[in-house]
Amino acid sequence: MTWAIIVMLFLGTVFAALCVMLLWSQRAEIREALKEHRVERRIAADIPLELSEPDEPFVEKASAENVSPHGARVLTKTRWQRNERVLVSLPQEVERSRARIAYCDPLPEQSFAVGLQFSSAVSERSFAVQPHPFRK
Secondary structure, X not given: OHHHHHHHHXXXXXXXXXXXXHHHHOHHHHHHHHHOXXXXXXXXXXXXXXXXXXXXXXXXXXXXXXXXXXXXXXXXXXXXXXXXXXXXXXXXXXXXXXXXXXEEEEEOOOEEEEEEEEOOOOOHHHHOOOOOOOOX
């Protein structure tokens, strides 16, 4: 009976050590996943906008597929770098908004899905939300 308890304790310790090692090896991914939770709801929309680099004359016409006061998911033809700073021209705004590229994921047909995080909240009336053509 004593040997069975010792074997169970040994196996439990080995299992716990393996779980700790697995979590330790995945700590960066876990930390990123915990950071990426969304506080506010995004609104599905089809909004034309322009992206530009702060110090460059380059301007790209893009389309936002969903928006919130603090961010947007934009479809572009340009590969943007993560954490790059951009200026965003929204349809109803005179001034451009500053944003940070949160991610840039490749899509089919040489296009990209870009996550924007606005430096300051943008009013919802700025978006002039029109329903997204593929969503109800």
